[in-house]
Amino acid sequence: MKKIAVLGLGKVGKLAADLLLGSGFEVTGIDLSPSAPDTPYSVKALDLSSDAGVAEEFAEQDAVLSCLPFMLNKRLAKIAHDAGIHYFDLTEDVATTKSIIELSATSKGLMAPQCGLAPGFVGIVGADLIASLDDCRSCKMRVGALPQNPTGLMGYAFNWSPEGVVNEYLNDCEVIEDGEIKWVSAMEWLEDIYIDGIKLEAFTTSGGLGTMCETYLAKVKNIDYKTMRYPGHAAQMNFFFHELLMRDRRKEAGEILINAKPPVDDDVVYVHVAAEGTKDGKLARREFVRGYRPIEIAGKSRTAIAWTTAGSVVAIIEMVRDGKLPNKGFLKQEDISLSDFLATPTGALYVA
Structure with missing residues (x-):
């Protein structure tokens, strides 16, 4: 896993993109109306609530991280599943997670929702x-x-x-x-x-x-x-x-x-x-x-809620890349080792 798209460039999305870039990933930020053209990573304008162009973009990536409102994630997870790439999000929505669990039964990549602060x-x-x-x-x-x-x-x-x-x-x-x-x-x-x-x-x-x-x-x-x-x-x-x-x-x-x-x-x-x-x-x-x-x-x-949310999912992505977690199927947060999490470059932020 090298190339990752961050979907949604609000405070959490922008920070996640910065952390991923600092951790050695090739990052593409995607948003309906990108507002930061001076970012050190590639930024694309794309309507993620529509299907137009989304599957084609996902096919260019190894993974996607959704930092979008929960109601968009079920559809985006399905597109990631069909593209055979890893999928991560921050959702707390129970129905969305159940849908992603079903997708994970046939996924080629890892399906990992609920990777933020809580759940996460x-x-x-x-x-x-x-x-x-x-x-x-x-x-x-x-x-x-x-x-x-x-x-x-x-x-x-x-x-x-x-x-x-x-x-x-x-x-x-x-x-x-x-x-x-x-x-x-x-x-x-x-x-x-x-x-x-x-x-x-x-x-x-x-x-x-x-x-x-x-x-x-x-x-x-x-x-x-x-x-x-x-x-x-x-x-x-x-x-x-x-x-x-x-x-x-x-x-x-x-x-x-x-x-x-x-x-x-x-x-x-x-x-x-x-x-x-x-x-x-x-x-x-x-x-x-x-x-x-x-x-x-x-x-x-960075606000506390931004870095504790973005940092959690980025630490998990680092663990997947480094072989500390599975690379396919469904990821439960309770299967993640706290010591391994805190030992990642980003997880170290939580040591206090």
Whole structure:
């Protein structure tokens, strides 16, 4: 794998392209309206929501990485599958992932969705903590992408795709509870969490577990994923979506929210993963708790959510290239070694 196309040149896509270029890949950036003609890699204008020219472009690549809204990925994964190349994306959408799993049964390349932060990096960490115990009774994964200096009742800024956030807040959530796979409502199971003395609230959101419920059924009795926000956020979002019935107007909901709370540069990504069980016959708890902030990469300051998302998928791509992961079929995040991930040039960014 040498030649890779990055689809969608927003903040995450541009950063992923920079990281891939720095790691030795031949990169082509593709976007409907490229806005950075001075990039050190080739950039092409192409409407990826249309079929025209997409298959021909994919045929020139060894792999593609989609940094586009989730609703485009199912079709693009099919085109990559038909071209016989590797496919990577950042989706949290459950239906999209199920479609890609079906494609992987006949793929010539690797089909690897859900390679971002959550699902993605958080699942790699969770699997590592589970493996560190002789018997694991629970694994709880929490991630929060937040402004460092929140304002207003919502205490939030939309540094991530509004379509993705709305999807996570409204779709049902898969969990393992008391040894059974269950589906529960989003924005429920509210709990308090403290990181570095900062109080946060956590609640269920869709898609963060990826394929972990299927993998750990009958092995871990309780697994769930929650999003972390500043206190009071869940109440505001429940009012917005359910009392004002914006759940029935998802596109408009996303437009309203990002207009009210636009992105900020000073953000923070909190990761809190905890597993409990037994080790050497004694009850034990393992934790991975980090607060990631903006850093400079390739001469530019990058937001925490951008580099933790782009960095995760690029580290995985590096592992595939270097033979540390399979080169065909379907890739589960929980099958990725955390130590191997952190040993890659890009994965080293997460060592803190």
